[in-house]
Amino acid sequence: MTALGVAAAVAAGERTARSVAEDYLDRIGAGDGEIGAFNLVLTKEALADADRVDAALGRGEPVGPLAGVPVALKDNLCTRGIPTTCSSRMLEGWRPPYSATVVERLRAAGAVIVGKTNLDEFAMGSSTENSAFGPTRNPHDTSRVPGGSSGGSAAAVAAGFAALALGSDTGGSIRQPAALCGVVGMKPTYGRVSRYGLIAFASSLDQIGPFGATVADAAAGYEAIAGHDPLDSTLIDQPPEPIGDALTDGVEGLRVGVVAELCGGGRQEAHLAGTDGSAASGVEGVAGDVLSRVQDAAEALEQAGAEVRTVSVPSAVLGLSAYYLITSAEASSNLARYDGVRYGLQVDGANAAEMNVNTRTAGFGAEVKRRIMLGTYALSAGYYDAFYSKALRVRTLMLAEFAAVYEDVDVLLCPTAPTTAFELGAKTADPLLMYLNDVCTIPSNLTGHPAISVPYGRGDDGLPVGVQVMGPALSERLIFRVAAALERAAPGDGSTA
Amino acid sequence: MSGAEPGREAAVAGGWELVVGLEVHVELSTATKLFCGCANRFGDEPNTNVCPVCLGLPGSLPVVNAAAVDFAMRLGRALGCEVRPAVFARKNYFYPDMPKDYQISQYDQPTSIDGSLELAGGHVVGIERAHIEEDTGKTTHVGGGGRIHDAAYALVDYNRAGVPLVEIVSRPDIRTAEQARAYVRELRAILLSIGVSDARMEEGSMRVDANVSVRPAGSGELRTRCEIKNLSSLRSLGRAITYEARRHVDLWSSGERPRQETRHWDEAQGRTTPGRSKEDAEDYRYFQDPDLVPLSPSAEQVAAIDAALPALPAARRAELLAAGAGAVSASDAALLVERDQDALVRAAVAVGADPGLTATRVSNDLAVDDWSRVTPDGLAALIAMETSGRVTATQAKQVLAEMVEAGDDPVAIAERRGFQAMAGDDLAATVDQVIAGNPDEWQRFCSGDDADRKKLAGFFIGQVMRATRGRADGAAVNRLLQERAEPA
DSSP states (O other), X not given: OOHHHHHHHHHTTSSOHHHHHHHHHHHHHHXXXXXXXXXXXXXXXXXXXXXXXXXXXXXXXXXXTTTTOEEEEETXXXXXXXXXXXXXXXXXXXXXXXOOHHHHHHHHTTOEEEEEEOOSGGGOOSSSOSOTTOOOOBTTBTTBOOOSSSHHHHHHHXXXXXXXXXXXXXXXXXXXXXXXXXXXXXXXXXXXBOOTTBOOSSTTTOEEEEEESSHHHHHHHHHHHBSOOTTOTTSOSSOXXXXXXXXXXXXXXXXXXXXXXXXXXXXXXXXXXXXXXXXXXXXXXXXXXXXXXXXXXXXXXXXXXXXXXXXXXXXXXXXXXXXXXXXXXXXXXXXXXXXXXXSSOOOOOSSHHHHHHHHHHHHSOHHHHHHHHHHHHHHSTTTTIIIIIHHHHHHHHHHHHHHHHHHHOSEEEEEXXXXXXXXXXXXXTOHHHHHGGGTTTHHHHHHTOOEEEEEEEEOXXXXXXXXXXXXXXXXXXXXXXXXXXXXXXSOSSOSOO | OOOOOHHHHHHHHTXXXXXXXXXXXXXXXXXXXXXXXXXXXXTSSTTOSOOTTTTTOTTOOOOOOHHHHHHHHHHHHHTTOEEXXXXXXEEEOOOTTOTTSEEEEEOSSOSEEEEEEEOTTSOEEEEEEEEEEEOOOEEEEESGGGXXXXXXXEEEEGGGTTOEEEEEEEOSOBOSHHHHHHHHHHHHHHHHHHTSOOOOGGGTSEEEEEEEEEEETTOOOOOOOEEEEEEOSHHHHHHHHHHHHHHHHHHHHTTOOOOOEEEEXXXXXXXXXXXXXXXXXXXXXXEEOTTXXXXXXXXXXXXXXXXXXXXXXXXXXXXXXXXXXTOSOHHXXXXXXXXXXXXXXXXXXXXXXXXXXXXXXXXXXXXXXXXXXXXXXXXXXXXXXXXTTSSOHHHHHHHHHHHHHHOOOHHHHHHHTXXXXXXXXXXXXHHHHHHHHOHHHHHHHHHSOHHHHHHHHHHHHHHHHHHHTTOBOHHHXXXXXXXXXXXX
């Protein structure tokens, strides 16, 4: 059942929130041993939440639009009194004294929180293999990764462990796992959803967004969490537009651009261009089966009345390099606070400095350490201009180029990820190869624009393919509308596992 | 106010000139902290004014306190600075009392730049910048005599973490230790008069670091400087600069050169000791804080701040000196402005009180916290009674004290107490009685040198005061003594 189906049934008294919660908890109990979507299942809390919803309904009180909907939370969202780990040893034993704004909003909307989901440690990764608690597996094929970093949330929705889930997206961490798990995943405009209570990876790009089995579910999740919050000063001071009827509006007359540089055209091999302009070699571009599905999607939109053309955003190929400099720089600062002094892991030392080193050495995994070192280097005296400052200029350039393209088209279309879900361990030995997973999703983070991944058919291996719809700032209504049209046109083999 | 400056003399005697710039950290007295709603209060139970934001807990975000920004802009304008669009940056370094292991500060785009501060003596010191930043927690090392290296453990109080600070960086325009002290005194007076800080060095709400170097007198060069920390009083500031200047002169004179480094002032030993050198100085890796949006003060906002600024100490001193027409001393003027009593004195003078006597009486005898009951008219009436000889200086002080408590009219107080200056024949008779009663002292008074005579005049005036229960005017008694010692 969809999230909106659950909410309607609960509100109408056809189901109790408790019976819904029990069903989902049973499914988790039976299936999550194999998938590993959850770091923590909140059985007691979920049933208590569900009982509160039922009691409110019994008293005839109004319940929210997500009444009784079981929701999974990525485990980098703070939950009051409940362990929040970022899938890192570093936060072992820490219980936040407060909840993230999005968690408060979901509860206010009547949602039932069923658990905290696995992620790449501190959201750094594209496969959910960089977790201190072991990997999450793809419900479509458990030998494959679910993508990442919000792999646990994507897998939870795909496996029917939750009707909705929240993830965070810094470079594609919602959209790429959504694509690999065959669900809908959406990253709102930067500043649309409060980051208060989201444990930061790269503050200038991090944004919380929903996963749903359908576009309508994802839209309902988005509507529940978007909007002003006095605790986050980077929010946009303008109320969000409701999505509502946009989903049935169709795409008649819309101008859709297919981004050449993100569709195997252009200089795919230059994604990891060095600072001297030389290209890294031996990296793969977008797989043929994925490109075919994007082509199918473009044709479907054309048939539905949209005007489709190919457009060029040359700076898109620089995104990956700029992204890894900016996010690593910010992360090196954001993760400095894990020093063993106040909370989480503490490994003793002869003095404070030594304790700090010992704690961080033991507490962080290899990928986190790699990014902290990269970011520290990029911000260092003498290197700042060559790396961090240059990356910021790429970001500015990219904003200008996207703004120019949006003069000519309303939305952009491209693959979400270069391939379908890959085997566990396939890319762990080669960080650069892993980083390439985000090549199509990163531009929206650098520009702060919204984007959504929708399942569209299957790859040659029978695994789900996601196509990505991108729009200019604050175009949530528009991209949900296009995504809904794609969902209606998609080959009807069912996208969830 | 103090006399010659040993530091300066030592430096200048050898043909050297002192070059000092000061960095002053000031805690703003806002009700709440810079980025959260916790109380900004000194002296509370440790770790009671804390929340996820000022503890830097994972997931928390800073939101800037508009009042703190307003205070900082007010300070900028009071220092004659340009107040401009500003950006918060992160200064990254590890220390246990810093919750996020970075400090939110301003770096290349501070709120205030290019101002100046005129010292009480007229010397002008340039202000390079005044930027907003958050304070750190406070660490107390326990065991091993409280020193960092041999402490058994450390306690951290995060009540101070996130308290709003402004760091005011002067240009290296200070040439003597006394000027450095005067700069801090003047800055403190400004902070108090615009109401943005209580500026107490002893409580740490005003902290001073001094950048000290020397150069051959008259050369424009800037030589290697040392930054002196741990200056917890004006006395320490002056002593440390004097010491450090001499150390630099000695080094340069013997063909060596100082190392650029941070040095620690040891008040007990009276010397500076080396801290971090520039070679192992931290790289703070500043970058714009992505959790905060830039500050963009509008022209209207700055105009409103200017319009609301009170008269500043330098202007008030000048006004008081002008009102005194030469009769008010510079030191009295500085003190009265510092104590916020210049308006009272000017108002009393405006209704006819003698300027010099009014300034003296208030600066010497009205050093109380609450003098709100003393009105300009009442003060003028008191000064008139004193200048006309109706009451003595001693009696005037007692009347003033009662005015502070009761707020009555000084004439009524003097009458109630039976105060009336003893004058004429009564006073002369009393003086003669006292002389007769102390023949030895009188003999020495008549035959002694100036010093003896001065000392013994004090003795006789005291005896007459005792005999008259304070009703005699000391100056009149002195005149009578001199007349009797050397009859015309």
